[in-house]
Amino acid sequence: MAEAIQRTDLAKWSAMQVREAIRSGRWRGTTHGGARGRLQANLVVLSKDHAFDFFRFCIYNPKPCPILDVTAIGNSEPKFAAPGADVRTDLSKYRIFKNGSFVKEVDDLLDVWRDDDHVGFLLGCSLSFEDALESNGIPLPHLRDLSRTNCVYQTNIPCVPAGLFKGRLVVSMRAIPNDKVERAVEITGRYPLAHGAPVHIGDPHEIGIDDMNDTISGKFQSLDRGETAVFWACGVTPQSVAMSAGIPEMFTHKAGHMFVSDLALDGRK
Amino acid sequence: MAEAIQRTDLAKWSAMQVREAIRSGRWRGTTHGGARGRLQANLVVLSKDHAFDFFRFCIYNPKPCPILDVTAIGNSEPKFAAPGADVRTDLSKYRIFKNGSFVKEVDDLLDVWRDDDHVGFLLGCSLSFEDALESNGIPLPHLRDLSRTNCVYQTNIPCVPAGLFKGRLVVSMRAIPNDKVERAVEITGRYPLAHGAPVHIGDPHEIGIDDMNDTISGKFQSLDRGETAVFWACGVTPQSVAMSAGIPEMFTHKAGHMFVSDLALDGRK
Numbered sequence: 001m002a003e004a005i006q007r008t009d010l011a012k013w014s015a016m017q018v019r020e021a022i023r024s025g026r027w028r029g030t031t032h033g034g035a036r037g038r039l040q041a042n043l044v045v046l047s048k049d050h051a052f053d054f055f056r057f058c059i060y061n062p063k064p065c066p067i068l069d070v071t072a073i074g075n076s077e078p079k080f081a082a083p084g085a086d087v088r089t090d091l092s093k094y095r096i097f098k099n100g101s102f103v104k105e106v107d108d109l110l111d112v113w114r115d116d117d118h119v120g121f122l123l124g125c126s127l128s129f130e131d132a133l134e135s136n137g138i139p140l141p142h143l144r145d146l147s148r149t150n151c152v153y154q155t156n157i158p159c160v161p162a163g164l165f166k167g168r169l170v171v172s173m174r175a176i177p178n179d180k181v182e183r184a185v186e187i188t189g190r191y192p193l194a195h196g197a198p199v200h201i202g203d204p205h206e207i208g209i210d211d212m213n214d215t216i217s218g219k220f221q222s223l224d225r226g227e228t229a230v231f232w233a234c235g236v237t238p239q240s241v242a243m244s245a246g247i248p249e250m251f252t253h254k255a256g257h258m259f260v261s262d263l264a265l266d267g268r269k
Numbered sequence: 270m271a272e273a274i275q276r277t278d279l280a281k282w283s284a285m286q287v288r289e290a291i292r293s294g295r296w297r298g299t300t301h302g303g304a305r306g307r308l309q310a311n312l313v314v315l316s317k318d319h320a321f322d323f324f325r326f327c328i329y330n331p332k333p334c335p336i337l338d339v340t341a342i343g344n345s346e347p348k349f350a351a352p353g354a355d356v357r358t359d360l361s362k363y364r365i366f367k368n369g370s371f372v373k374e375v376d377d378l379l380d381v382w383r384d385d386d387h388v389g390f391l392l393g394c395s396l397s398f399e400d401a402l403e404s405n406g407i408p409l410p411h412l413r414d415l416s417r418t419n420c421v422y423q424t425n426i427p428c429v430p431a432g433l434f435k436g437r438l439v440v441s442m443r444a445i446p447n448d449k450v451e452r453a454v455e456i457t458g459r460y461p462l463a464h465g466a467p468v469h470i471g472d473p474h475e476i477g478i479d480d481m482n483d484t485i486s487g488k489f490q491s492l493d494r495g496e497t498a499v500f501w502a503c504g505v506t507p508q509s510v511a512m513s514a515g516i517p518e519m520f521t522h523k524a525g526h527m528f529v530s531d532l533a534l535d536g537r538k
Binding site: 048051052053055056059060067072073080119160162163 | 317320321322324325328329336339341342349388429431432
């Protein structure tokens with residue numbers, strides 16, 4: 001019987017090893033900490049009918065939607081970000097949406113992928129820069145204490161629209177010690193493919209967040225004295241925008257169950 | 270009778286004024302020096318059948334193909350880079366290609382544009398950073414002496430392929446005084462939307478240029494003692510790649526007759 005995989009194994013593995021463990025069904029958990037030093041990605045799969053405008057939306061809004069790769073129409077291999085990989089099988093959990101509503105979770109997209117139609121977008125995610133923050137001495141309590149989570153919020157900051165795709169920016173908030181905010185800005189600014197520098201620091205009202213308890217996901221647990229709320233553009237934005245556009249069909253990863261790419265944090269191979 | 274427009278007028282005008290002078294037929298010359306401080310762009314128009322893979326080619330090869338805007342399918346307004354503009358009429362000279370061969374030059378694309386099909390790509394060009402080099406004390410002789418031109422070369426550096434679009438990088442060469450090369454790298458590196466920092470400095474053989482007289486365009490006139498050959502990724506690359514892919518139909522600007530966008534050199538509005 002195959003030995004059970006531990007999360008600590010995942011960190012030591014290459015991106016390809018993590019993807020293979022997922023593809024073979026040996027790992028179904030989140031990819032947090034997997035293939036350390038490699039960019040992880042949000043997945044959005046759309047029909048070619050909507051893919052062109054969504055592509056435009058991503059380049060117009062690079063902070064929430066940093067493009068790591070876009071597959072050819074009908075081809076499930078992200079040849080740039082991970083040659084040999086397959087976006088239908090290499091994520092540990094997927095979500096299916098129809099007409100803007102969540103329908104169900106599935107373990108792969110083999111039954112629903114259309115070879116003449118579907119396009120996979122891999123968009124950078126902030127899991128990638130959290131490692132860099134921690135290794136530069138900036139504590140992220142939710143990485144150690146699973147009872148703490150990142151909080152994700154809707155803002156009033158408009159995205160640049162493209163066709164059907166329009167809406168407001170979604171952000172993730174991290175509580176950063178006051179004396180480390182500047183350093184956090186500097187470090188994350190180095191990783192534009194993982195959302196880059198914050199979009200806002202401090203007063204949440206200024207970006208339309210009137211109640212810090214009113215999250216899209218995550219439970220707000222008060223800021224400690226000596227901590228500042230720092231807000232980064234979030235990869236939930238494109239999903240949120242695609243849902244409110246009422247796209248007939250969209251497949252995505254499940255939160256935390258990301259695509260692990262071969263790309264280094266600076267986007268190089 | 271309308272007064273004749275001088276090139277010196279163009280520099281003082283806004284991007285919109287330059288585009289209007291072109292649209293109304295009052296200016297048919299190159300846009301060199303026009304709307305100082307605004308990004309100028311290469312234009313590539315393709316059918317929607319090829320636009321998706323070309324879009325992918327551009328994001329895979331951001332140095333030769335920095336995307337300023339991509340129009341919606343069939344819509345000739347580049348809403349991000351220049352709201353209200355029209356890529357069919359706002360360039361002073363266009364070139365039409367069929368099946369990989371040049372067919373003719375035209376003054377506008379009104380007769381050939383298809384409202385259900387064509388997509389316009391606006392890709393940053395190096396005219397934009399030449400101003401920045403000059404204003405930082407780096408002389409570019411071809412800006413003052415029209416008998417000197419930039420030289421454009423085919424290299425052996427492969428681009429990352431996307432579908433039909435594959436080929437080697439095209440570069441432009443500028444002779445830079447040895448003691449100013451470092452400064453030229455620093456300055457152009459600030460403008461990734463205008464091809465950014467050089468791709469090569471010095472020996473042309475290292476990038477497959479065996480004879481400096483063997484240009485794609487421009488006439489090589491020997492390097493002065495004390496000058497270094499500096500090579501930047503060139504916006505001719507995507508045209509060259511699209512031509513060798515044998516795309517049935519492509520429209521572009523004529524060299525030097527660029528689209529003048531509203532975007533500042535850093536891509537901001």
